[in-house]
Amino acid sequence: MPTIAVLPSAVADQIAAGEVVERPASVVKELVENALDAGAASVEVAIEDGGKKLVRVADDGAGMSADDAPLALARHATSKIRTAQDLVGVSSFGFRGEALAAISSVSQLELLTASEDGDGVLIRADGGVVGEVQPAARRRGTTVQVRTLFHNTPARQKFLRGTRSEWRAIVETLTTMALVRRDVRFVLSHDGRESLVLPAASSLRARIAAIWGNAYAESLLSVDDVMGPFHVSGLIERPADVGTRSRRVHVVVNGRAVRDTGIVRASEAAYRTTIPAGVRPTLFLEIVVPADALDVNVHPAKAEVRFHDRWEVERAVERAVRRALGVMDSAPWMGGMPRAAGGIPGSMDGAGPGVETGGAGDLSLLSTAPVPVGGLFPGSDGASIATGGGVVVGGRPESAQLQHAIPDGFADSSSELQGEPQADAEAIPPLLQLRRTYMLFERADGVVLIDQHAAHERVLYERFMGELERGQAAGQQLLLPLTLHLGPAEADAFEANRGLFEKLGFEIEGFGGNTLIVSAVPWPHPRFDAERCLRETLDSLTGDRIPGVHARHELLAATVACKAAVKAGDALSQEEMRALYRNLKRCTLPAHDVHGRAVLVHLSWDELERRFGRR
Numbered sequence: 001m002p003t004i005a006v007l008p009s010a011v012a013d014q015i016a017a018g019e020v021v022e023r024p025a026s027v028v029k030e031l032v033e034n035a036l037d038a039g040a041a042s043v044e045v046a047i048e049d050g051g052k053k054l055v056r057v058a059d060d061g062a063g064m065s066a067d068d069a070p071l072a073l074a075r076h077a078t079s080k081i082r083t084a085q086d087l088v089g090v091s092s093f094g095f096r097g098e099a100l101a102a103i104s105s106v107s108q109l110e111l112l113t114a115s116e117d118g119d120g121v122l123i124r125a126d127g128g129v130v131g132e133v134q135p136a137a138r139r140r141g142t143t144v145q146v147r148t149l150f151h152n153t154p155a156r157q158k159f160l161r162g163t164r165s166e167w168r169a170i171v172e173t174l175t176t177m178a179l180v181r182r183d184v185r186f187v188l189s190h191d192g193r194e195s196l197v198l199p200a201a202s203s204l205r206a207r208i209a210a211i212w213g214n215a216y217a218e219s220l221l222s223v224d225d226v227m228g229p230f231h232v233s234g235l236i237e238r239p240a241d242v243g244t245r246s247r248r249v250h251v252v253v254n255g256r257a258v259r260d261t262g263i264v265r266a267s268e269a270a271y272r273t274t275i276p277a278g279v280r281p282t283l284f285l286e287i288v289v290p291a292d293a294l295d296v297n298v299h300p301a302k303a304e305v306r307f308h309d310r311w312e313v314e315r316a317v318e319r320a321v322r323r324a325l326g327v328m329d330s331a332p333w334m335g336g337m338p339r340a341a342g343g344i345p346g347s348m349d350g351a352g353p354g355v356e357t358g359g360a361g362d363l364s365l366l367s368t369a370p371v372p373v374g375g376l377f378p379g380s381d382g383a384s385i386a387t388g389g390g391v392v393v394g395g396r397p398e399s400a401q402l403q404h405a406i407p408d409g410f411a412d413s414s415s416e417l418q419g420e421p422q423a424d425a426e427a428i429p430p431l432l433q434l435r436r437t438y439m440l441f442e443r444a445d446g447v448v449l450i451d452q453h454a455a456h457e458r459v460l461y462e463r464f465m466g467e468l469e470r471g472q473a474a475g476q477q478l479l480l481p482l483t484l485h486l487g488p489a490e491a492d493a494f495e496a497n498r499g500l501f502e503k504l505g506f507e508i509e510g511f512g513g514n515t516l517i518v519s520a521v522p523w524p525h526p527r528f529d530a531e532r533c534l535r536e537t538l539d540s541l542t543g544d545r546i547p548g549v550h551a552r553h554e555l556l557a558a559t560v561a562c563k564a565a566v567k568a569g570d571a572l573s574q575e576e577m578r579a580l581y582r583n584l585k586r587c588t589l590p591a592h593d594v595h596g597r598a599v600l601v602h603l604s605w606d607e608l609e610r611r612f613g614r615r
Contacts, residue, residue: 020099023161024170027107029177034142035061038062039061040141040184041060042059044057044187045189047190047191050162052149056144059141070123072111073104073130106150106153106156107149108124108146110144114137115140120138122134122136179208179284180256196211217235220284222235223235223285224320227316228312230313231287232285234250236285237282237283238332239274242280242281243275246282253289253305258305260304262313263287266314268280287317293307326589328600330592332600332601428581437451446603446606447602449603450584454592455593457562457565457593461558461594464556464561475507475521475522478521481517482530483515483518494516506522518531528564532563533559537560541556562594
């Protein structure tokens with residue numbers, strides 16, 4: 001007797017069904033996708049007992065004729081493709097011709113369809129056995145009714161979860177489809193009660209508002225960016241909101257909802273230095289790529305795709321998300337965001353009363369221009385400091401003139417020490433320092449508070465990252481070199497990162513054992529403690545806490561920036577505040593420091609008026 005046997009068709013069909021039909025939510029997904037492919041403008045889904053007893057999907061799509069309807073229940077029968085070449089760039093949800101056949105093999109299925117109002121056909125199937133075609137009346141469209149799922153496969157039926165769990169999976173599935181196809185009306189009911197009614201929506205934000213509420217939809221940041229042939233759009237969570245509510249991830253590629261860890265990972269990488277470690281943001285992203293750069297035929301349930309050049313797609317996604325985060329609107333709001341007509345968040349452009357009129361009037365901190373990398377102070381090229389040059393003693397500047405110089409990272413290399421830059425086309429509002437810690441200015445929609453330490457830290461971090469990437473740094477020679485005695489772990493950390501320190505402008509040599517001699521430091525200024533900065537940076541780099549060269553590269557820049565930045569309690573002059581404002585405006589991510597804390601906080605006029613009882 002041969003060891004290998006050909007399986008009966010009924011068994012083969014049930015095995016194939018396992019690839020497509022995992023649970024009632026899988027049935028809903030396949031049937032709704034068929035309805036959308038048929039051009040439906042309205043889809044109604046009825047569920048009983050979490051889908052274990054009944055799943056019914058009715059649509060107003062094209063329907064089928066009496067000749068086509070029986071073929072729809074046959075395996076590998078499809079109207080979507082004819083040749084293998086048609087698989088390239090296929091845009092329909094379904095194309096394998098397996099869904100209805102797979103579902104009917106593990107359930108009692110009823111198909112009622114009509115291609116025109118009036119005469120239609122009714123077909124019943126049980127366990128894959130298809131009955132006769134019967135005439136029936138129906139308006140144009142199709143209704144598929146699936147009862148007693150897995151009734152003929154008890155082993156699979158017992159693995160279904162409870163009614164509530166299966167219902168939640170169905171809600172999630174239909175919600176995903178509704179986010180993808182916002183032009184379609186969806187209705188979902190459970191045990192005779194309507195649970196979700198979603199009219200067609202004009203935008204992703206409007207659809208999200210209909211599902212989770214206006215406040216949630218308006219709290220999300222818009223993404224819209226084009227990089228080469230790739231278009232990335234959608235909505236993402238503000239860094240201040242990450243970790244405070246349920247996380248949702250929705251990724252669409254060429255109109256198809258997919259699971260893609262690479263895209264999610266690239267999106268999360270864009271949040272680096274804007275959120276604390278261990279929390280993950282909500283993402284609603286839609287990516288459009290050339291049809292021939294995508295293979296959708298890699299997963300039985302079509303839940304995954306394969307890219308011709310994944311690295312380029314992920315790079316485009318990361319850039320798009322990072323650009324969306326690099327606006328003033330990404331900062332947290334106190335008292336809720338102001339609302340414009342139509343319920344969309346108010347524009348952040350434009351200044352309030354009293355703003356200087358010497359510039360364009362746009363006070364948003366959005367800018368793609370890099371932070372200047374010239375000298376530390378106006379007119380400085382790294383060889384001299386402020387107006388009188390000077391040297392540094394013991395890691396601290398020794399020049400009376402430096403006590404009034406603009407701190408490192410504050411001023412443009414083209415600025416003058418006193419007054420505004422000669423060709424300053426930027427509007428800078430009047431700035432007020434509060435408690436020697438915060439800067440405040442007025443806008444049309446409220447007031448904005450800036451944490452001076454966090455702001456300066458962000459400016460320096462982006463400058464240092466640029467220096468590390470370019471391998472260029474201007475160091476300041478110390479009159480009296482520093483001698484550092486380190487522990488073994490700190491000495492090992494220095495040796496592992498010596499090249500990075502040199503790129504930042506440090507000149508450090510070993511002096512036997514674990515002793516280092518520091519003869520130059522990057523851009524010293526009156527508030528910079530070189531010895532403390534080095535010790536704390538090396539301590540942060542000890543051990544195996546930070547994996548990978550790139551992460552150490554960022555950690556070094558972040559730590560040096562934190563230690564070099566002005567602190568809470570430092571009194572800033574008007575020139576320093578204005579210079580800090582100008583340079584913060586040029587940053588890629590101006591609203592967040594390198595630790596994931598807010599640099600800016602908005603306080604709306606609505607909230608103030610509410611507090612004072614004016615509304």
